[in-house]
Structures are given as C-alpha cells and as structure tokens.
Amino acid sequence: MRIPKAAHHAQPWRIHEFTHDFRIEDVWSFRAPGAGPRDFPVMLKALKTAYDSRKEPAAVRFLFAVRWKLGALLGWDTPRAxxxxxxASLRDRLPLDLARTANDAAPCTDPFSEVYQLDDEAARELGNGTVHTIMHLGWVPTGDGGYELRMAALVKPNGLFGRLYMAGILPFRYLVIYPALTRQWERAWLDHGRPNRHAAQAMCGGTPGPGARPDQR
Structure with a gap:
C-alpha cells in the first residue's frame, strides 16, 4: 500500500544522515502477519529467497526486458555509467560502523547492491546513466502489536534527462510494478519468512506467551 512520504521522515532512520541530496520518490508498506520486533532479518532473507524474475507477472517481465534492452542500446548500464x-556509491559516505554491516548481509540476487543492514533498517542502491536509486527498507510497528515492512525509494536523477525518465516511467510503476511487488513481497513473508520464524522458535524451545495473538500460537 502506498503511504505518505512524511511517514519515511517520521522514523529515526540512519539513512536520513546520508541522503540530503536525494528526493523521496515513493513510500510503500507491506504486510507481515504475525511478525515481531526482531523479525526484520527474517523478512530480508525471505525477500532474497523468493526473488526470481522468471516468476514475475508477464507485464513486469516485459517492462524490465524493454528497460534492459534500451539500457544496452543506449549505454545506460555500462560500468562507466x-x-x-x-x-559514487552511498557506501563512500558511511561511517565505519555502518559500512562494515554490508559485509555481513546475505548477497543480493537482484540488480541492487548492499549499502548497510541494521536490526530494523537496511539500504541498497542501484546506479546507471539515468538515476542513482536508494531502496530503503525499514521495520515499523503497526500499532496493534504487529510489524510491517516499509520501503522508500530515494532517487537522484541524472540531470534533465533523468528527471524526464522518472516522469515517463511513473505510470508503469504505479499501475504495474508496485502492485506486483506488493503481492510478491507479502507472499515472500508468508511462504519463507513466517515459517522460518516459527521453525527457529521451535528449535530454541520458544513458545508464545499467554498474551500472544492467535497467529503466533
């Protein structure tokens, strides 16, 4: 679900310290039924486990195929770009305590690169000839005892061309990409996140307390 951009600024994320020259493009929330305060690493692992571009909807695969083809033809995705x-990587701006956390994160299986990963937030980045994008992921209490994943897309377009590019792809993001991403990420938690969380609790001998919600029993 798309939420106001102010929701990103309202959280005390470390990412605010390093992205003053980026603008917030989108902020979305993703449900994680039964999640607890320590389940952010579980959710990240579930997303990486579930990632497989071949399983994405046909419309999403087509859009990305067109994008990568244009990038190859126009040189948007070369190492130089x-x-x-x-x-310049956002990692160049980080203090040592954050920079070293990327080395402990599970490798990305998508085009993004790790920037840092903490217990309740993580940042990944992608740079090319059109834009420098930061994908910020955060773990936020929902107010009813649960937690949800928040994703903020922070962007720095490459000049006028980059701004026109971002404006041109906006309808496709809202009508195709983000709805598909929502289904994929929420399903990742149900298929890979919550089962692994419960298995880890069982191996450690943990049992939900008397005040646990029904989906935690």
Missing amino acids: GLGGRV
Missing part, C-alpha cells in the same frame, strides 16, 4: 563510475 554505474556505481564506481558516474555514480
């Missing part, structure tokens, strides 16, 4: 070339 990406991280370490035209784009």
Whole structure:
C-alpha cells in the first residue's frame, strides 16, 4: 500500500544522515502477519529467497526486458555509467560502523547492491546513466502489536534527462510494478519468512506467551 512520504521522515532512520541530496520518490508498506520486533532479518532473507524474475507477472517481465534492452542500446548500464563510475556509491559516505554491516548481509540476487543492514533498517542502491536509486527498507510497528515492512525509494536523477525518465516511467510503476511487488513481497513473508520464524522458535524451545495473538500460537 502506498503511504505518505512524511511517514519515511517520521522514523529515526540512519539513512536520513546520508541522503540530503536525494528526493523521496515513493513510500510503500507491506504486510507481515504475525511478525515481531526482531523479525526484520527474517523478512530480508525471505525477500532474497523468493526473488526470481522468471516468476514475475508477464507485464513486469516485459517492462524490465524493454528497460534492459534500451539500457544496452543506449549505454545506460555500462560500468562507466554505474556505481564506481558516474555514480559514487552511498557506501563512500558511511561511517565505519555502518559500512562494515554490508559485509555481513546475505548477497543480493537482484540488480541492487548492499549499502548497510541494521536490526530494523537496511539500504541498497542501484546506479546507471539515468538515476542513482536508494531502496530503503525499514521495520515499523503497526500499532496493534504487529510489524510491517516499509520501503522508500530515494532517487537522484541524472540531470534533465533523468528527471524526464522518472516522469515517463511513473505510470508503469504505479499501475504495474508496485502492485506486483506488493503481492510478491507479502507472499515472500508468508511462504519463507513466517515459517522460518516459527521453525527457529521451535528449535530454541520458544513458545508464545499467554498474551500472544492467535497467529503466533
């Protein structure tokens, strides 16, 4: 579900310290039924386990195929245009305590690169000839005893062309990409996150307390 951009600023994320020159493009929330305060790493692992571009809806695969084809033809995705070339990695701005956390994170299976990962937030980035994008993921209490995943897309377009590019793909993001992403990520928690969480509790001998919600019993 798309939520106001102010919801991102309202959280005390470390990402705010390093992204003053980025703008917030989108903020979305994703349900994680039965999740607890310590389940953010479980959710991240579930997302990476579930990632498989071949299983995405046909419309999403088509849009990305067109995008990668254009990128190859126009040189948007060459090493010179990406991280370490035209784009300086956000990791170059981090203090040592954050920079070293990326080394402990599970490797990405999608085009993004790790920036840092903490107990309740993580950042990943993608740079090319059109834009430098930060995908920020955070773990937020829902007010009813549960937790949800928040995703904020922070962008720094490459000049006028980059701004026109972002404006041009906006309808496709809202009508195709984000609805598919919502279904995929919420299903990842149900298929890979919650079962692994319960299995870990069982192995540790943990049992829900008397005040646990029904989906935690």
